[in-house]
Amino acid sequence: MTTTSPPETNTPAEPAGGPTPPTANSPTARQLWTRSRALLAALLALLVFGAIYAYAVMQSDQNHNALDPASPDPWGSRAVAQLLAGQGVTTKVVTTTDQAAAAAGPDTTLLVAVPDLLTGHQQSALHKATERSGGRTVLLSPTPASIGTLAPGVDALNTASVRVRSPGCGLPAARRAGNATTGGIAYTVSAANADSCYLSGTHPTLVRLPAGNGGDTVVLGAYDPLQNEYLDQQGNASLALQLLGAHPKLVWYLPSLNDTTALDGGQQSFLDLVPSGWDWALLQLFVAALIAALWRARRLGPVVAERLPVAVRAAEATEGRARLYRRARARGRAAEALRAATRRRLAPLVGIPPSQADEPDALAPAVSALMPDPTIDVRTLLHGPPPSDDAALLRLADDLDALERSILAKERYANP
């Protein structure tokens, strides 16, 4: 009787011409629909939500950035923009250098929110436009990266703490505003007729540079007076209104990264380098790559899995014990194991029963008698104290081997 029966699943082949049962395993169209409709529904939901989200994003064109005249955040500047609107000043937000340069004119104040974001190319373009316009240009905390080009005659010296300072100059706007939250960057002025206000030590944090044709450039070390959070403190609002409201039009320039004027002419994207027409060929190549991916991704049937046998080596526990000995520096145990093995192998060779192999008084004299070599202390070798260091353990192992070999050789010589 065999409980494990021979395989029974093998169906014999039908005789030629006989009916063959259908064996197809691929799903029918209905099964496909049943299986994939949940996925399709999920995909549809994703598309709908994606469309709604895209629509919402396109609707909200308010950028919630710092110093944005449309932002009500503490760091935004909506309050000052609204105050200016109440004074009859129209505010226009621009994001590119071209727009800002085009808007510069004698009845216009141009506010450059973050001049450091501008590249050298943009700075010189902007300066060229504002230099002769006759309007006012306000630069908010420019550092050496931008001030040299945008405001020649003023140089940034060091940083200064932002706190309330007194005007300390003859500029009417500053005198009327009184104390204001200023600081940020302290400047040195080399131009002759500049106004230097709100000193940090001896260096101004607000500089007004008059230009030849009635225009001027105002360099403000800190942008805090324009932010919603600080506008209502001290004379901040007054200072901001006077600096930005000097002309009926205010152009608020917020530099952005997608400004193509930022490219200094020499840099071009990869697509610009492709000859015209071939970018379409690239698109087609992309389609080809997609088809190739589809071709390679479709397998000829799924991977077959099977149960694997256990792969634990039988000697693993012994190797683990060896590492434990090593880590614990268990020289005593290791030496005893080696000695016990040698004693076990030597005992039958010298005629001692295995039960007495571990007795020092039985084995050692028998071994010494067989091999009268005074240089080897057999008793210490076979029953001695644990070795003092690893080198002694190595020596012990070699000595035990040598002893075994010599006894074996003697035995062979005696009984060939």
Place this chain on the structure above:
Amino acid sequence: MALTGRTALLAAIGALVVGLLLPGWSGILAVEGILLFGILYDLALAAPVRKLLITRTGDTSVRQGDAVEVHLTITNPANRLLRARLRDAWPPSSWQPGTEVAASRHRLTIPAGERRRVTTRLHPTRRGDRTADRITVRSLGPLGLAGRQGSHRVPWTVRVLPPFTSRKHLPSRLARLRELDGRTSLLVRGQGTEFDSLREYIPGDDTRSIDWRATARRGSVAVRTWRPERDRHILIVLDTGRTSAGRVGDAPRLDAAMDAALLLAVLAARAGDRVDLLAYDRRIRASVQGHHAKDILSALVNAMAPLEPELIESDAPGLVATVLQRAPHRSLVVLLTGLDAAPIEEGLLPVLPQLSRRHEVLIASVADPRIQELAEGRGTVDAVYAAAAAEQARNERLRTAQRLSRHGVTVIDAHPADIAPALADAYLALKAAGRL
């Protein structure tokens, strides 16, 4: 549905057309339109996969290490030519590593209404049952741009039998057995011999073996002759618990134990003994009982083929109870198990007397050559510590073996290459000593 490399190549060539002739959406749309038309045309005209009729024939069992052929007969009932690639999927261990892709893929061209046969050649690397997985067919259209793909399930199982590599030791052991037979077909009566026949007295025969009663009946002097006992019962027990799972060399201990069991079984069957097999851990995994000497080998290999080591502690009391139930009369019980100290001392030793009281017990265990390798390591600190650990392990094994021997049990502890002949020799020695 499946695309081909040709589609991707055409699309890449389409990039040239777009770049040179028609840069713009019109060119892209033209190329894609043509491609799409070709793909749809191919899909429409490819021979259907679902309607194919597939049957299998071929071998159902193979010895591990040999190759086996399984044939597929594919009938194309549609009225279109089938150009297809076919994959006959089997578990990965059905092939030597690296050859599975070439061995499982076939190219087919079957005209409408005809049938073809393809042969899948399996070369299993492990013992056990191999069950065919699905057959996947990719039927390509006339342009070779796209195709329909689908699967069929045609069940088939190939049983991979233990390799029985130790059969190379069989001739020498059979010679020993014959020698034993011849030597003991003698006049000396003793333990382990039974009455064979009466024959004429020849000068030189021991006069003590003269059967006087037969001499009186015959009128001539007759002596009795004896031969080794026959028709003894041998029960081979394979322990398939966790100690049999450890890998020794490339294979688990269980495989070496099976090899030894097979050699012993064949030898004992030739010697006229009855051989049964039991594989046990916490329950009976396989059992062979009451087979004749002629078919004992096939019964054993069939029972052993699907055995796998189980990662559970063996139940020694249950094992002993099962053995006592299977072998009510005096038998030779060969227990192939591990010699690890803890399972033997806690499991087997307390119940061993029940077994050894009634039966002759032989315990065989597969030793690990790696331990010997470690024990011979010298030269570095790591190697000496490893040697010490290996000697410790060997000392423990030896102690366990000695404790077992005290119960009158023969213990064999040998490397996988030596265990089969060592077990056969132990059996022959027991037979010669008449201890069966």
